[in-house]
Amino acid sequence: MTIASEQIATRAAERRFSPDWLGQGFSKVLLHVVVLGITLVWIVPTLGLLVSSFRPLSAFASSGWWTALSPPFKFTLDNYSGVLGSSNLGGSFFNSFMITIPATVIPVTIAAFAAYAFSWMKFWGRDFLFLALVGLLAVPLQATFVPILKLYVQVGLTPQNVGFVGLWLVHTGYGLPFAIYLLANFFRALPTDLFESAEIDGAGTLTVFFRIVLPLSVPAIASLVIFQFLWIWNDYLVALVYVGSTPEVAPLTVTLAQLVGSLGQGYQLLTAAAFFSMIVPLIVFFSLQRYFVRGILAGSVKG
Amino acid sequence: MASVTYDHVVKRYTADLTVVKDFNVAIKDKEFMVLVGPSGCGKSTALRMLAGLETITEGQIRIGDRVVNNVAAKDRDIAMVFQSYALYPHMSVYDNMAFPLQMQHMPKAEMDKRVKNASRILGLDNFLKRKPRALSGGQRQRVALGRAIVRSPKVFLLDEPLSNLDAKLRGQTRIELQKLHRDLETTFIYVTHDQVEAMTMGDRIAIMNAGILQQVGTPGDIYDHPANLFVAGFIGTPTMNFVPVTTSDSTAKASGFEVRLPKSVPAGKGTLGFRPEAVTDRAVDGGSSMDMKVDVVERLGSDQFLYGQVGGDSVTARVDPKMKVDPGDTVKLGLDTRNLHLFDAETELALL
Numbered sequence: 083m084t085i086a087s088e089q090i091a092t093r094a095a096e097r098r099f100s101p102d103w104l105g106q107g108f109s110k111v112l113l114h115v116v117v118l119g120i121t122l123v124w125i126v127p128t129l130g131l132l133v134s135s136f137r138p139l140s141a142f143a144s145s146g147w148w149t150a151l152s153p154p155f156k157f158t159l160d161n162y163s164g165v166l167g168s169s170n171l172g173g174s175f176f177n178s179f180m181i182t183i184p185a186t187v188i189p190v191t192i193a194a195f196a197a198y199a200f201s202w203m204k205f206w207g208r209d210f211l212f213l214a215l216v217g218l219l220a221v222p223l224q225a226t227f228v229p230i231l232k233l234y235v236q237v238g239l240t241p242q243n244v245g246f247v248g249l250w251l252v253h254t255g256y257g258l259p260f261a262i263y264l265l266a267n268f269f270r271a272l273p274t275d276l277f278e279s280a281e282i283d284g285a286g287t288l289t290v291f292f293r294i295v296l297p298l299s300v301p302a303i304a305s306l307v308i309f310q311f312l313w314i315w316n317d318y319l320v321a322l323v324y325v326g327s328t329p330e331v332a333p334l335t336v337t338l339a340q341l342v343g344s345l346g347q348g349y350q351l352l353t354a355a356a357f358f359s360m361i362v363p364l365i366v367f368f369s370l371q372r373y374f375v376r377g378i379l380a381g382s383v384k385g
Numbered sequence: 386m387a388s389v390t391y392d393h394v395v396k397r398y399t400a401d402l403t404v405v406k407d408f409n410v411a412i413k414d415k416e417f418m419v420l421v422g423p424s425g426c427g428k429s430t431a432l433r434m435l436a437g438l439e440t441i442t443e444g445q446i447r448i449g450d451r452v453v454n455n456v457a458a459k460d461r462d463i464a465m466v467f468q469s470y471a472l473y474p475h476m477s478v479y480d481n482m483a484f485p486l487q488m489q490h491m492p493k494a495e496m497d498k499r500v501k502n503a504s505r506i507l508g509l510d511n512f513l514k515r516k517p518r519a520l521s522g523g524q525r526q527r528v529a530l531g532r533a534i535v536r537s538p539k540v541f542l543l544d545e546p547l548s549n550l551d552a553k554l555r556g557q558t559r560i561e562l563q564k565l566h567r568d569l570e571t572t573f574i575y576v577t578h579d580q581v582e583a584m585t586m587g588d589r590i591a592i593m594n595a596g597i598l599q600q601v602g603t604p605g606d607i608y609d610h611p612a613n614l615f616v617a618g619f620i621g622t623p624t625m626n627f628v629p630v631t632t633s634d635s636t637a638k639a640s641g642f643e644v645r646l647p648k649s650v651p652a653g654k655g656t657l658g659f660r661p662e663a664v665t666d667r668a669v670d671g672g673s674s675m676d677m678k679v680d681v682v683e684r685l686g687s688d689q690f691l692y693g694q695v696g697g698d699s700v701t702a703r704v705d706p707k708m709k710v711d712p713g714d715t716v717k718l719g720l721d722t723r724n725l726h727l728f729d730a731e732t733e734l735a736l737l
Contacts, residue, residue: 275471278438283532284459284488293484297475 112379135161135353142350144197161354165341170329178315178362181333185253186310190303192254193261198291200262201269202277212266218259226256227323234324238263241328249324256320257310268302304373312363336358373375386433387449387462387539387572388414389435394444396430396596404430406596408444412589417573419587423619424578427596429544431578436465436542448539459488464533465542468549470525472517472532478504479513482519482531496535503531506568523554534569543575548580559585582622584608592616609724614733615725617658625726626664628698630657637727641696642675644722650736658726661690664702669719675691677702691716 130147136157137150151157165171199205200212230252234240239248273297280290296303318335325331338355342348396405405427412418420428433439435446445452453461465633466484472481474566477732482503486496504510507527526546533541547555563586566573577583581678583590584604592599592607592615600612611617617625620732630637635649637657644657668674677700678703684706691710693703702718710716 273469273471275467275469276473278436279467279471280462280473280484280530281438282436282465283485285484289488294473294475351571352452 086145087201110118112231117182131353131356134350135357136348137161139350161351162358164348164351165354165358170337171334173330174332174334177331178333178359181249181253181321181331182314183312184246185257185314186307188250188289188325189257190256190306190310193258193265193306194296194299194303195291196258196262197265197269198295200266202290202295203287215259216263219263223256223320231323241325241331245331246325249321252320252324253314253317253376261306261310264306265299265302268299272298281368301373304370306374311366315366316359388412388416389448389540389572389574390445390447391419391431391435392445392447393445394431394432394434395442396427396439397442399465399499402698404596405434406671408593408598410591410598412572412574415570415572417563417575417586419583419590419629420574420576420593421580421583421587421590421619422578422593422599426593428576428578428593431593432465432542432544432574435461435540436463462536462539463542464536464538464540465544466526466529466546468545470517470529470546470549472525472528477516478509478520478531478728481517481528482535485536487534488605488653491602499535499537500531503534506534506565507531509677522550523558526550526558530565530672534565538571540572540574541569543573545576546575548579555582562586581622584620590620592619594619611658611726611733612735617735621660623661623701623703625658625660626698626700627728628657628695628700630727630729631656632727637725639696640698641694642673642720644673644720644725646725646727646737647722648722648737650727655736656728656730656733658702658728659720660724661685661701661703661723663724664700664704664718665721666702666704666708666716667719669721672722673720675700675718675720676715677718679710679720682712684709691718693697 100207133147133150134142136159137147138156138158138160141150141156170208200215232249238244239251241248276294277290280294285293316332316335318339321333321336322339326336329337338352338359341351341355391408391410391412394405394408395403396453397403400425408427408431410418420431422428429599430439434441435448435453437453437456441454445454447453448461448463473484476484477506478502479500483496484500491499500513504712505511506531507533509524511529512520512524512528517528520528526549529546541564549556550558559582561571562573562575575582575586589601589603590607591601594615600607600616604611607616607620611620614627618627628639630639631653632646632655633649634637635650636644637644637655660732664677666676675695677691677693679691681692683690683692687706689704689706689708689710691704693700693702704710704718725737726735728734729736
């Protein structure tokens with residue numbers, strides 16, 4: 083046995099019996115228990131919703147969803163056919179895309195430019211402006227409805243006149259403070275040397291932005307896109323307030339909610355409707371989730 | 386290829402924060418000039434002003450005959466290698482090196498020729514498609530050099546390019562950089578805090594401390610004739626011995642020994658300086674001698690250093706590696722008085 087392998091053996095033995103290892107092992111187990119627990123708590127209601135969506139109305143009203151998991155099995159697709167059969171579902175689905183895609187692309191694009199300016203360009207009042215922007219994060223959305231709606235009506239930015247544009251604008255406004263804040267923090271963490279090197283190499287501000295900052299920020303931008311996309315896709319309140327009365331531009335969330343009659347009849351359809359509206363966010367999330375995880379970690383841990 | 390002149394250059398951040406004070410250096414065409422000094426001495430700021438990354442508060446910087454104070458960094462025809470290398474992490478080695486040329490809208494064929502040429506010089510041929518993260522520290526450093534070489538700039542600026550390398554690689558790269566300088570025949574300005582790098586690579590060295598230029602000269606010149614106490618202490622390892630002395634006419638009296646000075650100096654107090662190699666285990670003709678109580682013995686194979694007390698002063702001696710000494714011994718050592726330095730107690734300027 084060589085000295086080196088002996089050392090390795092000793093080290094391995096130490097690892098097996100040291101109190102350090104026990105402590106680490108214990109905290110690992112604890113971590114797993116906590117994570118599993120949280121996952122379970124989150125998943126159970128969703129699972130209940132899924133099971134319920136396949137149950138007939140009669141069963142719905144008389145027993146809990148978990149009873150459906152034991153025989154006799156009585157599942158039905160009635161709820162789904164009920165949702166799909168409603169008249170303007172296709173249109174709402176299209177509307178949701180028409181709202182969500184521009185309302186994601188516009189604020190993320192503006193935020194990227196703004197964040198670059200806030201983090202790497204020197205201009206008068208920069209820090210104050212940034213502080214004010216962060217302050218806007220604390221303004222409750224609901225407080226803005228009345229003044230903005232009034233303004234919209236005055237200048238004619240109603241859905242009848244401009245279609246989706248009004249919604250794009252408000253979503254841009256609501257999304258920008260957080261988007262700029264997130265991206266500025268990410269951009270600021272890029273090493274100064276890169277910018278100086280690029281400056282000497284002859285790259286102008288826009289070249290640096292497009293050729294260096296953007297490619298290096300793909301994780302942050304991707305996670306921001308997911309955030310913003312999910313938030314708008316799932317948004318009910320803002321859409322209801324600004325275009326709710328105009329079915330031609332109402333998104334899926336608003337239309338689905340209207341499936342339920344004013345007296346609450348047909349509420350079993352909501353279970354199926356919820357899953358129907360979840361398809362797109364799930365696709366978006368799973369296709370971009372590796373960026374999402376990296377984006378959340380971005381800035382907190384190096385490498 | 387061009388000379389570089391710093392003409393009364395000042396860098397001031399606020400009224401009471403001046404990091405470079407009245408800096409004057411004339412760097413010749415094709416010279417390898419090293420700016421050296423402890424951290425915070427203003428050497429990097431001096432370089433960054435030349436690069437165009439910092440504004441110049443007062444004075445002029447000229448590249449060749451052209452005043453560059455208000456010229457943008459990209460138009461100064463310089464290239465800079467950063468301590469962190471500053472490679473673009475998302476680009477391949479090829480694209481990293483081609484980037485400055487793309488910015489100049491150089492034709493593709495010419496660009497390709499230059500990148501290939503630089504990668505051949507630096508031995509990066511096999512790595513052109515890799516991303517920087519798949520390279521070792523030494524290779525990254527060479528990519529950074531390559532990105533500078535492709536531009537064939539008038540002046541190369543290097544800001545501590547070796548400090549992220551391990552000791553062995555640093556030694557190799559030092560030699561490669563000197564070869565590169567010879568092959569490229571371009572002015573190099575090299576900033577470092579490491580006096581070994583300064584001594585081994587520089588045609589001339591400019592030593593700075595606290596924003597003030599202390600001395601400019603060839604490595605030999607600076608080693609043998611330091612202008613002041615700071616330079617004498619900064620250059621050379623182990624550092625020069627400094628012993629407080631009382632002078633009268635041409636003798637200097639320390640607490641544990643006395644030497645004859647080569648010329649007479651005003652009577653008074655001063656600091657006597659002599660390098661460890663001036664203290665040997667042999668008696669020196671016409672020299673002086675001292676008894677040292679040895680505290681620590683360092684054997685390096687080729688050398689043996691003794692650290693101890695002579696009278697009330699600490700002295701380092703470089704003796705024959707074969708000499709048998711143990712800590713606690715008292716040994717008789719000879720002092721070669723041909724290379725003595727004497728510094729004024731007040732001004733710290735060299736008197737000899």
